[in-house]
Amino acid sequence: MSTLLPDCTAVVLVLSISAVVSLWALIWNTQPLLSKLPYPPGPAPTSAMSGNRIQIMSTPCVWRKYKEWAEEYGDIMYLRSFRQPVIVLNSFEDAVELLEKRSRIYSSRSVSPMYKLMGFNANTAIKEYGPDWRKHRRIFQQSFKPDSSLEYRPIQTRKMYDMLYGFLNTPEDFEAHIKTLAGAIILFVIYGYDVAPKDDHYVKLVESTRPGFGLGLSPKWLVNSFPALRHIPSWFPGAGFKQYASAMSERNIEAREATYKYAMTTLASSGNGYKPIACSLSDSYTSPTDLRILKEAAASGYGAGVGTTQGTITIFIEAMILFPDAQKKAQEEIDRVTRGKRLPEYDDEGSLPYIQALVREVVRWKPLLPLCLAHANDEDDMYKGYYIPKGILNDDDMTYVFGFGRRICPGRHLGLATVWLAVATILASFNLRRRRDASGNELPLNVKYTEYGVTCYPLPFECSITPRTDEARQLILEKRYEA
Numbered sequence: 064m065s066t067l068l069p070d071c072t073a074v075v076l077v078l079s080i081s082a083v084v085s086l087w088a089l090i091w092n093t094q095p096l097l098s099k100l101p102y103p104p105g106p107a108p109t110s111a112m113s114g115n116r117i118q119i120m121s122t123p124c125v126w127r128k129y130k131e132w133a134e135e136y137g138d139i140m141y142l143r144s145f146r147q148p149v150i151v152l153n154s155f156e157d158a159v160e161l162l163e164k165r166s167r168i169y170s171s172r173s174v175s176p177m178y179k180l181m182g183f184n185a186n187t188a189i190k191e192y193g194p195d196w197r198k199h200r201r202i203f204q205q206s207f208k209p210d211s212s213l214e215y216r217p218i219q220t221r222k223m224y225d226m227l228y229g230f231l232n233t234p235e236d237f238e239a240h241i242k243t244l245a246g247a248i249i250l251f252v253i254y255g256y257d258v259a260p261k262d263d264h265y266v267k268l269v270e271s272t273r274p275g276f277g278l279g280l281s282p283k284w285l286v287n288s289f290p291a292l293r294h295i296p297s298w299f300p301g302a303g304f305k306q307y308a309s310a311m312s313e314r315n316i317e318a319r320e321a322t323y324k325y326a327m328t329t330l331a332s333s334g335n336g337y338k339p340i341a342c343s344l345s346d347s348y349t350s351p352t353d354l355r356i357l358k359e360a361a362a363s364g365y366g367a368g369v370g371t372t373q374g375t376i377t378i379f380i381e382a383m384i385l386f387p388d389a390q391k392k393a394q395e396e397i398d399r400v401t402r403g404k405r406l407p408e409y410d411d412e413g414s415l416p417y418i419q420a421l422v423r424e425v426v427r428w429k430p431l432l433p434l435c436l437a438h439a440n441d442e443d444d445m446y447k448g449y450y451i452p453k454g455i456l457n458d459d460d461m462t463y464v465f466g467f468g469r470r471i472c473p474g475r476h477l478g479l480a481t482v483w484l485a486v487a488t489i490l491a492s493f494n495l496r497r498r499r500d501a502s503g504n505e506l507p508l509n510v511k512y513t514e515y516g517v518t519c520y521p522l523p524f525e526c527s528i529t530p531r532t533d534e535a536r537q538l539i540l541e542k543r544y545e546a
């Protein structure tokens with residue numbers, strides 16, 4: 064026995080020395096080797112200084128341009144925005160290979176200087192890879208994994224009845240009703256907060272930070288191109304961006320503190336048996352750092368979950384108007400199950416395979432984030448003989464609407480369940496059609512989408528939403544009064 068221990072130690076020692084030596088040899092050998100490899104091909108920069116920046120930022124629907132370029136340069140393309148390398152992946156296989164199989168180094172984000180100044184780097188979706196993000200992610204995994212997401216279904220159902228009631232009364236405001244639905248679910252699930260149908264105080268507060276989120280990547284801020292400008296004092300001529308950023312940062316803090324405080328002070332008095340996420344985790348997130356992370360993650364849910372859910376349901380409405388046969392087929396399936404005597408419920412999911420397929424198709428049809436959210440690699444890498452420098456990766460394949468690898472959307476189960484119930488109950492209750500003019504002729508439906516930046520959201524459009532039957536109208540009114 065007594066000789067075993069020293070022998071073992073010796074073996075371990077030899078192994079670890081050789082591990083260090085071989086790791087050192089690897090670093091020593093591969094770093095110069097990597098940078099000797101060619102960059103992937105790509106379009107020529109339009110300026111020596113800013114590279115392809117203007118093409119990236121000012122081409123409408125840049126994802127279409129990427130597809131066009133891919134024909135010429137191949138599935139892996141290299142572009143440059145000032146000194147920032149940008150790699151565009153045009154195939155699903157390459158995205159899986161890098162963003163999933165090599166997710167250890169491809170899971171970060173490149174945070175624009177303006178985002179940092181405005182405090183958006185507190186948002187889970189924007190955070191760089193590291194211990195802070197891991198803790199954020201744990202909160203989302205724990206709260207939105209498939210079985211936890213089932214617990215929110217009564218909330219989703221109640222809020223859905225409110226939306227149907229809105230459709231019945233003011234169908235012309237359908238987009239506002241969908242947005243209220245998406246926000247109401249998130250705010251109740253996370254903070255236990257019941258939003259008012261109109262002009263809600265907390266909705267206004269969290270919404271007031273959204274313009275900054277959209278603008279954070281804009282080239283209109285010089286600091287995004289010349290990060291050193293972030294050091295100039297805010298009183299300096301031309302430093303208006305700093306004043307804007309600091310106002311936005313204060314609003315971000317105010318929104319996350321106010322919503323969290325609401326949850327903590329109301330829980331004791333609510334007595335409705337539901338413990339919102341912010342409250343149920345507060346016992347285990349007590350240190351100042353953990354508490355900050357809990358508040359940040361909670362606040363991230365609204366920004367990440369509302370626009371995406373709202374956009375998907377709006378796209379479903381567009382799709383049903385454009386494809387009336389699919390609408391009819393879906394309504395027939397629902398009628399076979401409910402006989403028009405009740406609204407569809409989550410328990411009907413298994414009996415409505417066409418609705419299930421329709422939801423999948425709608426999500427895939429017009430992805431809201433056609434380029435996903437750019438992942439950033441925090442180490443240089445080699446792939447298919449190319450040098451992949453530390454930088455940004457844009458995935459241009461639409462197969463994975465919820466993203467990739469370690470950054471995959473953690474709210475997808477909740478989001479999809481909301482979309483499913485919206486699709487089933489709207490189709491059960493309403494006919495969705497083009498509007499008609501005074502002579503009864505159908506007006507064309509021309510839905511436009513946002514074209515710049517990373518999102519592709521439907522812009523407001525008009526359509527006709529009418530109850531299918533008197534019975535359907537009655538069912539909505541009954542549910543409304545039950546709630």
Ligand code: HEM
Nearest residue numbers: 187188367368371372436464465466467470471472474478
């Ligand atoms: C149909 C609705 C939704 C769609 C299409 C969608 C899509 C996406 C996509 C494409 C990403 C980027 C993934 C990546 O970088 O690889 C993402 C990230 C994220 N989503 Fe969703 N999402 C939806 C609903 C939700 C909901 C309801 C929530 C909140 C409960 C949510 C929370 C998040 C968060 C926190 C992130 C950032 C994850 C990270 O960076 O680690 N999403 N989502």
